[in-house]
Each structure stands twice: as structure tokens, then as C-alpha cells.
Amino acid sequence: MSEAPAPKFPLTIWSDPRFQSHQSSGYHPERPARLDAALRGARAVVAEAHGEERTVRAPATREALSRVHGAAYLDSLDAADAKGARVQLDPDTYFGPGSLAAATLAAGGAVAMVEALLAGETELGMLLARPPGHHAMRDRAMGFCVFNNVAVGAAHARSLGARRVAIVDWDVHHGNGTQDIFWRDPDVLFISLHQAPLYPDSGWVGEHGEGDGEGTTINLPFPAAGDGALYAAAFERVVLPVLDEAKPDLILVSAGYDGHARDPLASMLLRDDDYAWMAARLREAARRWCHGRIGFCLEGGYDLGALELGVAATLRGALDPAAHPTPTEGAPPPAAERIVDGVVRAASPWWRCLREGAAVSAA
Numbered sequence: 584m585s586e587a588p589a590p591k592f593p594l595t596i597w598s599d600p601r602f603q604s605h606q607s608s609g610y611h612p613e614r615p616a617r618l619d620a621a622l623r624g625a626r627a628v629v630a631e632a633h634g635e636e637r638t639v640r641a642p643a644t645r646e647a648l649s650r651v652h653g654a655a656y657l658d659s660l661d662a663a664d665a666k667g668a669r670v671q672l673d674p675d676t677y678f679g680p681g682s683l684a685a686a687t688l689a690a691g692g693a694v695a696m697v698e699a700l701l702a703g704e705t706e707l708g709m710l711l712a713r714p715p716g717h718h719a720m721r722d723r724a725m726g727f728c729v730f731n732n733v734a735v736g737a738a739h740a741r742s743l744g745a746r747r748v749a750i751v752d753w754d755v756h757h758g759n760g761t762q763d764i765f766w767r768d769p770d771v772l773f774i775s776l777h778q779a780p781l782y783p784d785s786g787w788v789g790e791h792g793e794g795d796g797e798g799t800t801i802n803l804p805f806p807a808a809g810d811g812a813l814y815a816a817a818f819e820r821v822v823l824p825v826l827d828e829a830k831p832d833l834i835l836v837s838a839g840y841d842g843h844a845r846d847p848l849a850s851m852l853l854r855d856d857d858y859a860w861m862a863a864r865l866r867e868a869a870r871r872w873c874h875g876r877i878g879f880c881l882e883g884g885y886d887l888g889a890l891e892l893g894v895a896a897t898l899r900g901a902l903d904p905a906a907h908p909t910p911t912e913g914a915p916p917p918a919a920e921r922i923v924d925g926v927v928r929a930a931s932p933w934w935r936c937l938r939e940g941a942a943v944s945a946a
């Protein structure tokens with residue numbers, strides 16, 4: 584991608600009050616208060632870093648949605664919206680008046696963020712939107728997600744000339760929708776770190792893409808109670824070397840905060856600071872390969888305090904990577920090493936860096 588003048592703001596966030604028109608009839612963990620909490624965290628960092636907040640001006644076009652979703656699925660949502668009734672798109676995913684408008688705007692936010700990043704208007708973006716996206720498959724809604732926002736963004740980046748886009752998904756659930764959409768696509772690298780077994784019961788190391796996309800899906804399934812040391816081992820030995828070999832033109836992050844120790848839906852042990860160093864390392868990779876350009880898309884996260892602080896930590900880490908080193912106290916536990924060893928072995932046929940790393944650690 585071409586060089587661009589330095590951006591005016593160190594950080595740009597996107598959100599919109601219309602996301603809150605997506606509401607369930609009774610209590611549901613994917614609720615408007617989540618976005619309020621995430622926005623509090625993001626706005627605190629925008630204020631301290633003199634960043635910029637934008638509203639999402641335009642919903643995603645049919646063309647942008649069609650790059651990652653099938654026509655029959657899009658038509659079925661239009662029909663459900665026209666009826667105006669409340670329906671369940673799947674057992675977990677509610678849809679009512681205002682849901683289609685919010686979901687289309689959420690995907691439009693990913694489009695807007697990607698356009699701003701590739702135009703050099705900003706280097707560091709975050710989309711704070713509902714509903715989330717990473718479980719949405721090509722042909723159906725799933726797991727609170729209607730449109731796959733990060734996938735719409737990645738496909739839009741490709742349409743604008745990005746040669747290769749990397750998506751790193753640290754939501755505690757496997758990003759099965761994103762994997763589905765780019766399963767055969769060699770130009771979108773998808774790396775997911777998640778608790779397994781856990782919903783949606785996919786994302787095992789043997790799932791690595793097919794056809795031309797073989798090897799460009801990498802799954803890191805972690806057992807419950809994984810902590811920062813496990814994620815640090817995964818970043819050092821898999822995520823960062825693969826990003827350096829892939830040399831993406833843009834890095835997008837499916838940023839969920841349900842891996843936080845306080846989250847009620849999962850059992851991982853990440854702390855606020857872990858989101859800061861993970862974001863810091865990804866921003867450094869973006870500086871090495873794509874002019875610093877990185878965009879975070881809010882996915883899950885169901886403890887309001889963890890969401891607020893996790894979002895703020897992410898942005899602080901991405902803004903000032905040097906101030907957020909990867910924690911090195913103590914060696915990673917042997918169990919963590921074994922898990923990462925398994926991922927390295929599974930992905931090494933397609934990644935020279937993993938073969939070299941394996942040789943070094945065996946020596």
C-alpha cells in the first residue's frame with residue numbers, strides 16, 4: 584500500500600447511538616449496556632490521547648455485505664425486518680425492530696474504519712458496535728451475531744487493493760464465522776485464540792483451511808483457566824512470527840473481552856493488562872508491515888467493568904507499545920508450552936517461521 588501523510592489524530596474510534604436499537608425483549612447478555620461500558624473505556628483514552636471519535640455515517644451497502652454473505656441470507660433478513668416481528672435467528676440470536684438497521688450500520692462501521700486506515704487518515708482505529716460479528720457465517724446468523732463485521736471490513740480492504748489482510752481474534756469464543764467465510768481464501772490470514780471446548784465447539788488445531796486457503800487459518804484452542812502466560816507463549820511462538828512471515832497490508836482484530844477473568848460466560852483468566860500487551864505487540868507488527876495500520880472491532884465481553892477497562896487497556900497498549908512489554912516473569916507453564924507445541928506442529932507445513940522455530944527449540 585502507498586505511503587500517506589501522517590494522520591491528524593493518533594487514534595480514531597467509531598460508534599453510533601443507533602446500535603442500541605438492537606434490543607432483546609427480556610434479559611440477554613448481549614445488551615446495550617455493554618456498548619455503553621466499552622465506550623466509556625474508549626472515550627477515556629480518546630480524551631487523554633487527543634484522539635477522535637466519529638459516528639458511522641453509512642450502513643454497509645449490499646455490495647459490501649455480499650462479499651461475505653450469501654444473497655438468500657441477506658434477503659431473509661430483509662424479509663424478517665419488513666415484517667417487524669421479533670424472531671430468533673438461531674437459539675442465541677434475537678432479531679427485532681431496529682436489529683437490521685443496527686447490524687447493517689455495524690458492518691458499515693467496519694467499512695468506514697478500513698477506508699480511513701487504508702487512506703492514511705488514521706493508523707489506529709476501533710469500532711465500537713453492536714451486534715458483534717465473528718460467529719456470523721456466510722449463510723446464517725449465529726451466536727449473537729448477524730453480519731460478520733470484521734469479515735466485511737477485511738473483504739472491503741481487499742477490494743480497495745490490500746494484498747493480504749490479517750485478522751487476529753482474541754475473543755474467548757472461536758471465530759467460526761470468520762473462519763467459514765475465509766476458509767478457502769489465501770489472502771485473508773485468520774488466527775483465532777480461544778477457549779475450547781466451549782461454544783461454538785470448533786476451532787481445533789486440525790482446522791487450517793482448504794484449497795488455496797490451506798494454512799491461512801490458524802487455531803489456538805486453549806483449555807479453561809488459560810492466563811496471560813499462555814497467551815504470551817502463543818504470541819511469541821505463533822501469532823507474531825506468522826504475522827511477520829505473512830506481511831499483511833492491514834491488521835484487523837476481533838477484540839472480545841470475554842477471556843477476562845471476570846467474564847461470566849467463559850473461564851479464562853486474562854487481566855486488563857493482558858489486553859494492553861497483546862494490542863501493543865500487534866501494533867508493533869502493524870508498524871513493521873503496514874504503516875502501523877490496525878483496526879479493532881468489538882466482539883464479545885459480558886462483564887461491564889472488564890469491557891470498559893479491557894477496551895481502554897487495548898487502546899493504551901496500541902498507542903504506546905513500548906510502555907506495555909509482554910510479561911516475562913516466570914517461564915510459561917509446561918502445559919502452555921505443550922499446547923503451543925501442538926499448534927506449531929499443525930501449522931508448520933505452511934509457515935517457514937514455525938519450522939525454524941521448532942528446529943531451534945528441539946536443538
Ligand SMILES: [Zn+2]
Nearest residue numbers: 754756841883
Ligand atoms: Zn465471545
